[in-house]
Amino acid sequence: MIRWIPTIVLAVALVAVGVWGYNQYLQNMEYRNHMENLYQKSFFELVGQIGDIETKLSKLMVSGDQSQSMVLLSDVWRQADAAQVNLGQLPLGHLSLIKTSKFINQLADYCYYLTKKVGGDQTISTEEMDNLQKLHNSCTQLNDELKTLVDNINSGGVKWGEIRQARVKEKLNEQVENLIEEQFIKIERTSIDYPTLIYDGPFSETLQQRSDIRIQGQAIDQKKAREIAVDFVGQDRVAEVNDGPQTTADIETWGVYIKQKDGKGPIFVSVSKKGGKVVNMISDGEVKSAKISAEEAQRRAERFLSQKGYKSMVPTYSQRFDGTMVINFAYKQDDVIVYPDLIKIKISLEDGKVVGFDARNYLIAHKERDIEEPKLSLEEARKLVNPNLKVKSEGLAIIPTESGGEKLCYEFKGEYGGDNFIVYIDANNGKEVSILKIIDTANGTLVI
């Protein structure tokens, strides 16, 4: 009798393990199906959207009515936006989607730009029509490729989840790769010519290939950069200086690490290799308790800027985070605030020291501008502002446009129903260019 006991125990254990394993298997299947369904949904939605976009773009070719064109354009914009989201959810390596993703994003952006144009009672130019035609042709090709892919997936019975799994295990199953990933890479690399678009929008090609960096001056070496960095932070704060990483990006810089006397985290300063300007300064601004006021912090930031030789800078916006305050300064030429020439300063509210500095925008954009007399007077512009806005201050400003250009505007800072807004009216044609809303009013202060 006794010799049966281990056998029974083992048998029971085996059954228990079996039940457990089966449950695990069921659960696993459930998750897998769930994931598979999500991937399938994204993929088929994407296919549907690309097909729809293709149709709408071809309708645009024959539409002769402004308002109809606008409906079609905004429809393409909306669908392309959704297609981009679906594409971003496919379990393909993000590297095999770079071009397709860019195409869809630019398509959405371009149609948005044209929607705004048509909405502003302007017509689509022949050149823009030609671009739309090119976009349509690329879309047709993409649509064809996607349909082949759908057929392959349907006949091959390949599941999206399998790609993801193969990816995690990092040994890609040849067959799977051939079917989907390869097809996408093929779409990316060979079959489709995506047009290059230059227009007034954030994804315009001009902005992606910007290289006109303005810093000029003599080349300096790492030793000189260390001196500049120490001088910038202030000799009295420095305990030790070390070389940090250098950059070879659009602005070439030397990096300098400064160990502080008060034992707080190191300060990193990068100094441009040409001209020896401090581009930015970053330190972990850990603050235990805030002791100085926001006004005092702003005074210190202003003093710091003028000490470093930045003249005619005015504070525009400041925001408080825990124990630090970030203050934005813009250049003021005559009576015009030049927002592209932006410098940010982060002040510790514990001891009022500068713990962060960023002048990249200023160094790239700053120059003395020829500001022409605006065609509209301030009074004329004020009449164009929605009367709901209680205007608290007004003036001329140059603001950056989405495509990296600049625009002379009248700026109206005001309040509506307890929220703060800034409205920009083009100083030459009276168009409302942009409305900004100050979202974090609890911690942020708009300088009026």
Next chain:
Amino acid sequence: MGQKAKLSVIAVLLTLFICGAMLGEHWRSQDAVIETILYWGSTGSKVMEVQRKLKQWGYYDGPIDGVYGAKTFEAVKLFQRKNGLKVDGVVGPQTAAAMGITLSDTAATSYQPSRAGGTHSSGDLYLLARLVHGEARGEPYIGKVAVAAVVLNRVKHPSFPNTIAGVIYQPGAFTAVSDGQINLAPDEESLRAARDALNGWDPSYGALYYYNPAKTTSGWIWSRPVHIVIGNHRFAK
């Protein structure tokens, strides 16, 4: 005589005062009426509504610009003539009723200001901080800021999704997302680094990729021009 003169001066002053008060009252009520009557020179959304109605019925062929000008005036007169109203070119209560619009401001909802300390941005901040914590624990502070900056650079770039969550959760984009480390609670330093990046600090100088040369298996990434090396990470475009 002196007594009489004094009295009459007082009487005149009193009359003037009463008249003034009445006139003021009159003007004020005029003001109130002005808001509910539209005539040549009126502007605003109500005028646009009138123009839209008149255009729809074919009385008006000018622009819908919310300015009560000559064309609107003529159109209103035409409308009044056709509908047997007093032809004065002014949109008063009767004309308005005939058009089927109300002149008084009937906007019943009042604007509710946004709640201070917008949760939207702090949600993004926390998500970004979690990624930084998962991806760059043990890296120097600027390395953390740079990792957060790469996410933001991708959001701005056409080849990547357009939201912070979209970029972070793009399949295969970040190992900390694939292995679940992103779900760890971020420390204070990661939060500060994420905030610095959101505020515009970018020590990666516009990089779109980064990799740890000791761990990466992708051959492609090695071909990208490296911007800066911070700690164990190479940042590239």
